[in-house]
Amino acid sequence: MIYSRHNIFSRISGSGNYFIVNLLNGSADILTPEEGGMLGDFLGGKEIAPEFLNSLKEQGYFMDEKEEELLYRSKYLDFIDSRDEDEVQLFFVPNYSCNFACTYCYQDEYANPATGLTHKVVDAFFCYINTEFAGRKKYLTIFGGEPLQNSPKQKEMIGYMLRLANDSALEVCFVTNGYMLEEYIEILGNARIREIQVTLDGKGGVHDTRRFLKGGGTTFDKIVKGIDACLLNKIPVNLRMVVDKENIDGLPELAQFAIDKGWTASEYFKTQLGRNYELHHCQATSEKLFSRISLYETLYKMAKLHPHILEFYRPAYSVSKFLAENGSLPDPLFDACPACKTEWAFDYTGHIFSCTATVGKVDESLGTFYPGISRKEEMINLWESRDVTAIDACRTCNLQLACGGGCASVAKNNTGTISSTDCRPVKELLELGFSAYFEKHTS
Amino acid sequence: MKSLVKKKTEKTSTKKVAQCCAKTSKTVVGCHD
Numbered sequence: 001m002i003y004s005r006h007n008i009f010s011r012i013s014g015s016g017n018y019f020i021v022n023l024l025n026g027s028a029d030i031l032t033p034e035e036g037g038m039l040g041d042f043l044g045g046k047e048i049a050p051e052f053l054n055s056l057k058e059q060g061y062f063m064d065e066k067e068e069e070l071l072y073r074s075k076y077l078d079f080i081d082s083r084d085e086d087e088v089q090l091f092f093v094p095n096y097s098c099n100f101a102c103t104y105c106y107q108d109e110y111a112n113p114a115t116g117l118t119h120k121v122v123d124a125f126f127c128y129i130n131t132e133f134a135g136r137k138k139y140l141t142i143f144g145g146e147p148l149q150n151s152p153k154q155k156e157m158i159g160y161m162l163r164l165a166n167d168s169a170l171e172v173c174f175v176t177n178g179y180m181l182e183e184y185i186e187i188l189g190n191a192r193i194r195e196i197q198v199t200l201d202g203k204g205g206v207h208d209t210r211r212f213l214k215g216g217g218t219t220f221d222k223i224v225k226g227i228d229a230c231l232l233n234k235i236p237v238n239l240r241m242v243v244d245k246e247n248i249d250g251l252p253e254l255a256q257f258a259i260d261k262g263w264t265a266s267e268y269f270k271t272q273l274g275r276n277y278e279l280h281h282c283q284a285t286s287e288k289l290f291s292r293i294s295l296y297e298t299l300y301k302m303a304k305l306h307p308h309i310l311e312f313y314r315p316a317y318s319v320s321k322f323l324a325e326n327g328s329l330p331d332p333l334f335d336a337c338p339a340c341k342t343e344w345a346f347d348y349t350g351h352i353f354s355c356t357a358t359v360g361k362v363d364e365s366l367g368t369f370y371p372g373i374s375r376k377e378e379m380i381n382l383w384e385s386r387d388v389t390a391i392d393a394c395r396t397c398n399l400q401l402a403c404g405g406g407c408a409s410v411a412k413n414n415t416g417t418i419s420s421t422d423c424r425p426v427k428e429l430l431e432l433g434f435s436a437y438f439e440k441h442t443s
Numbered sequence: 444m445k446s447l448v449k450k451k452t453e454k455t456s457t458k459k460v461a462q463c464c465a466k467t468s469k470t471v472v473g474c475h476d
Contacts, residue, residue: 028447035444055444327449438447 001062006401009039010427013300013435021319021430023332023401024071025060028323030438076389079334083341087137090129091345091356094157096145100177101214104242106279107145110360117157117348121370125346126164128369139194140165141173143345143356148180155187162191173197177211179219181226185233196230197238198223199274202250203257210247227263236268241313244276245288248298252305255312264311271313273299279357279410293425300432318402318426320433335387336404336424340366340380354383357409383408386418399426 006024011017018036021028031039035052042048048056056062063071094117096110129138140161147158165172171194178198188196200223201207208218230237241247241254251273263269275295278286290298299315314321322330335341338355345359346352350370358364366383367375388394388405397403405411406422414422 026448030445030447032444059444059446323447327447329448 001057002065002068003043004061004063004068006068006398007061008398008402008427008430009036009043010431011036012439013431015435015439017439019430019434019438020056020061021329021402022059022061023319023329024068024075025063026329027059027061028329029059029061030434075332076334079332082331083335085137086342087139088133089141089338089343090133090138091141091143091343091359092125092161093143093145093345093347093359094147094154094161095149095348096360097149098144098146098177099149099179099214100146100211100219102177102211104210104244104276107360115349116153119157119160121348121350122157122161122164124350124370126168128346128373130168139171139173141175143175143359146177146179147174148176148184150180150183155184158184159187159190162187165191177219178223178226179213181223182229185229185235188230188235189233193235195236195238197240198227198230199240199242200224200254201242202247203253206247206250206253210242224261228261231263231266231268234268236270237263239263239269239271240274241271242274242276243295244290248290248295248302251299251302251313252309255306255309258312259308273313273315279413291425293428296429296432300436303436315433315436316429317433317436318424318429320430320437324437332401333404334389334401336406337386337408339386339408340383355409357407382418391419391421393421397423399424402426402430 004022004024006022007020008022009018009020012019012030016033016036018031018033018039019029020031020039038048038052039056053062096107098105098107129140142158142161148154162172169192171192173193173195174188175197178196178200181196181198199211200220201210204220207220207223211219213219227237227239239258241251243251258264258269258271264271273295275292276289278289296315296317299309300317303309303315316322319329339358340354343355344352345355346369347359350368351362351365352367352369352375353359353361353364354366365376366380367373386405386408388397388400388403391405394400394403394405403421403424403426406424408418408422411420411422412418414420
């Protein structure tokens with residue numbers, strides 16, 4: 001028997017206790033300081049007490065090497081089968097233009113071809129997805145730029161897209177800055193809206209200094225009215241706060257605002273935090289950005305000082321939240337990147353892309369759906385085959401089944417190839433997560 | 444050792460979703476970061 005290659009073992013933040021997690025066989029345990037010390041000593045080359053070793057074997061932290069390989073293969077096939085049955089998220093970008101001038105926009109250097117969206121392009125898009133993804137569960141997400149702009153032509157085009165989505169029995173999500181939501185409520189009422197993602201970066205002035213209109217002008221109050229209108233009309237809202245060191249201190253205030261508005265009590269309301277980070281190009285003030293782990297360290301400290309934040313948003317800390325809420329670990333994550341598997345993106349110029357990170361970058365185009373259909377099969381195959389079994393550095397990493405190799409687009413931006421890693425600080429996140437969600441339960 | 448995994452009979456949900464791809468939170472940015 002060997003110490004499993006998929007064990008993740010460390011000490012819980014701010015505690016003498018330890019944790020051990022194994023995504024391959026679904027085990028997760030808290031170890032006392034003595035047990036953690038013994039396991040640490042074993043990993044340092046010392047003997048381990050037989051009784052404790054038996055407990056670790058029973059939980060699957062020691063396994064027969066061949067058995068572990070077979071289990072890995074079996075779980076991998078389960079993962080592929082499950083993903084083949086999963087829903088496909090199809091993004092469509094009707095325009096890259098935007099009425100906002102956010103300080104951190106990652107699309108600000110995109111070329112924005114002046115040719116507008118036409119009915120022919122929309123028709124070709126629905127024809128393509130209904131053929132290419134026939135028989136697959138799927139839904140549509142309309143993305144931008146800003147899709148909900150207040151011109152009669154844009155309203156007509158969005159209405160046309162929603163009619164075709166209805167004809168294809170597709171649910172629709174929008175990713176919008178939320179400024180014109182009130183003006184679109186009637187149009188949205190005619191569609192099967194799954195979710196509207198709206199962004200507020202804080203309350204009032206905190207938001208308005210980051211997400212303002214092109215040419216100036218505040219946006220917070222109008223977006224709040226739009227969220228209220230959605231919830232009143234039972235349209236689900238997913239409120240995102242994009243955070244960095246300049247606005248994170250506004251999180252408790254925004255959380256309290258959402259609680260006071262009654263948003264957090266609504267079944268139609270949920271939240272997410274988006275880390276401000278450099279996707280395609282450097283930001284002018286990169287020192288304001290959090291690393292992945294420093295953001296969660298900050299959230300961990302803030303939630304202790306302002307526990308009401310957890311009513312607004314509960315950090316995942318890798319698999320910790322899932323384990324706390326479900327009493328089980330999620331299935332092994334052989335691939336964190338859905339691009340060209342359960343996610344595709346399309347834009348109004350007729351191009352096909354792998355995902356929202358690459359959509360709009362012409363050199364990342366994987367083909368066209370308009371005016372003619374073309375597919376760069378070699379590039380598509382590379383995207384489709386990327387998972388932890390295809391990346392050298394992942395194959396020997398004990399964190400692979402929690403990390404999943406990260407984002408292929410970020411990996412490519414860092415290394416030049418999608419067949420490389422975008423590592424997640426899984427161990428450090430679990431150290432925080434076990435402290436946040438489990439430590440109070442241990443004696 | 445204290446296991447955090449409930450025995451199967453205790454589980455209320457049989458659907459397990461890979462953590463980065465929960466549909467309720469992946470509208471756009473979840474997978475990049």
